[in-house]
Amino acid sequence: MRLLPRSPRLPLLRLCLLVAALAPGARAAAEARPNVIVIMADDLGYGDVSAYGATELATPHIDRLAAEGLRFTSGYCSASTCTPTRYSFLTGAYAFRRKGTGIAPPNGRLVVPPEVPTGASVLRAAGYRTAVIGKWHLGLGGEKGPDWNGEIRPGPREIGFEHSFLLPTTNDRVPQVYVRNGRVLNLDPADPLWVGDRSPSPDHVTGLSHRSTLKMDWSHGHNGTIHNGISRIGFYTGGHAARFRDEDLADKWVEQSVAWLEQVRDQPFFLFFASHDLHVPRMPHERFHGATKLGFRGDSIAQFDWSVGELMKALDRLGLAERTLVVLCSDNGPVMDDGYQDGALEKRGAHRAGGPFRGGKYSVYEGGTRTPFIARWKGRIRPGVSDAVVCTIDLPASLAALAGAAVPAGAFPDSFDLSGALLGRADAAGRDHLIQQDNGQAGNYGFREGRWKLVRHDSRSAYHSVVERSLAREPAPQFQLFDLETDPGETRDVSAAHPEVAARLQARLAELIAAGRSRG
Numbered sequence: 001m002r003l004l005p006r007s008p009r010l011p012l013l014r015l016c017l018l019v020a021a022l023a024p025g026a027r028a029a030a031e032a033r034p035n036v037i038v039i040m041a042d043d044l045g046y047g048d049v050s051a052y053g054a055t056e057l058a059t060p061h062i063d064r065l066a067a068e069g070l071r072f073t074s075g076y077c078s079a080s081t082c083t084p085t086r087y088s089f090l091t092g093a094y095a096f097r098r099k100g101t102g103i104a105p106p107n108g109r110l111v112v113p114p115e116v117p118t119g120a121s122v123l124r125a126a127g128y129r130t131a132v133i134g135k136w137h138l139g140l141g142g143e144k145g146p147d148w149n150g151e152i153r154p155g156p157r158e159i160g161f162e163h164s165f166l167l168p169t170t171n172d173r174v175p176q177v178y179v180r181n182g183r184v185l186n187l188d189p190a191d192p193l194w195v196g197d198r199s200p201s202p203d204h205v206t207g208l209s210h211r212s213t214l215k216m217d218w219s220h221g222h223n224g225t226i227h228n229g230i231s232r233i234g235f236y237t238g239g240h241a242a243r244f245r246d247e248d249l250a251d252k253w254v255e256q257s258v259a260w261l262e263q264v265r266d267q268p269f270f271l272f273f274a275s276h277d278l279h280v281p282r283m284p285h286e287r288f289h290g291a292t293k294l295g296f297r298g299d300s301i302a303q304f305d306w307s308v309g310e311l312m313k314a315l316d317r318l319g320l321a322e323r324t325l326v327v328l329c330s331d332n333g334p335v336m337d338d339g340y341q342d343g344a345l346e347k348r349g350a351h352r353a354g355g356p357f358r359g360g361k362y363s364v365y366e367g368g369t370r371t372p373f374i375a376r377w378k379g380r381i382r383p384g385v386s387d388a389v390v391c392t393i394d395l396p397a398s399l400a401a402l403a404g405a406a407v408p409a410g411a412f413p414d415s416f417d418l419s420g421a422l423l424g425r426a427d428a429a430g431r432d433h434l435i436q437q438d439n440g441q442a443g444n445y446g447f448r449e450g451r452w453k454l455v456r457h458d459s460r461s462a463y464h465s466v467v468e469r470s471l472a473r474e475p476a477p478q479f480q481l482f483d484l485e486t487d488p489g490e491t492r493d494v495s496a497a498h499p500e501v502a503a504r505l506q507a508r509l510a511e512l513i514a515a516g517r518s519r520g
């Protein structure tokens, strides 16, 4: 961090700045700026972690993180699918406020406009080194989408990440290549990469034409181009030297992250570690096959837990554990069958991925967004459990506050500075309300205010969890009210018993949606 201007013509100013910079308060503030690692799991449910009550599998590394930090019991992501949660995590704005923020297709353009400030750009401007490593799924490139054979711009670099090493979409979508700082890694120009949403030729090998050859069969969709014995959403040809094995993703994220941490260890840093576990296709490394009795879904959780342990080990080895705030969260709630026959449902036994909550991925019931949320900063956060309501959408404002970074006017319109609650300060509160959304197109919302939870389904084709959807005989009612204190599983609609609460929440939700922002 450069505190002093270099101009020799301003000796007095330099002197004043020097004195100010060395004043105990200023020095303490600078020293107190934490490094930050946000570890975001993919599709990890509240009940998928032993620290959150799972009994059918063990997550020792995540449990250690929880034991050394604050485990939130009302920690949320803002949406029950991936792209909108990630959009809001970066921009501090609810994704339903912006069109085109639903699940991004293989050739989708970057959904965060480069002029919009992000948590990464604000920390970068404050002198942090910034990187994103792992699953991106926020689109890449301009209007025409990514130029797979050239420079892929705009992308993470244009929105604040000086370093990026990405799985561009999500691994059930094409293509299976890494994109490092705007270029497909190991791409042979003689074998260009083509990506599309239509089969490129009648004889193109797909999960439909060659279903019997697959090492993991699909159950719905996911029957396009085959790579590594798994058929995907979408089609691609070429780029063979650049293609990775699904089994190696977790190792790659850890290897790349540890290398980057070693490189930046002496400067303040922000690492967004975006694991692909446990999204489909769940194909963990061979050494995790059978790690749990729950099949590849459980084994992917074991692999994710291992990744968390490796990052903690690196922080310990580099002497950074006491200078680094680690936040562990998920991008949406759990799902069993999300397109492949991997035995998740058949092998789940007594495991309840959503914990005590109703719904999961795609749903605005609690299970869709209430997910594991842990904050650890050794020596600063007193270990414990917190019931403060915190959400991934609050990280931009909270991290900026902890870093002493200036937030541009109008930025982060729905992100609250909850740094006090994250650090477990007794006098600091969490949110007093939170809007939960699904993928964002259907107009469905959850709205939590204290103990109350309003559910608003504007669409008759409302998403529940996949299981609920297949069982549902009736369309969801438009409004439901639940008392989370006595009924965390959202089983009893109490709107008739509390009409004034239902009306107040309906009005406040409508107001917050119409206002375009939740902060002044």
Ligand code: NG6
Pocket (backbone or CB within 6 Å): 042, 043, 081, 082, 083, 103, 137, 170, 172, 220, 221, 222, 233, 279, 280, 332, 338, 339
């Ligand atoms: C859905 C896919 C699902 C998954 C999801 C994105 C079908 C039928 N379903 O459209 O498999 O890819 O998108 O998941 O294709 S997310 O976690 O990245 O949001």
Ligand code: CA
Pocket (backbone or CB within 6 Å): 042, 043, 081, 082, 279, 331, 332
């Ligand atoms: Ca996800």
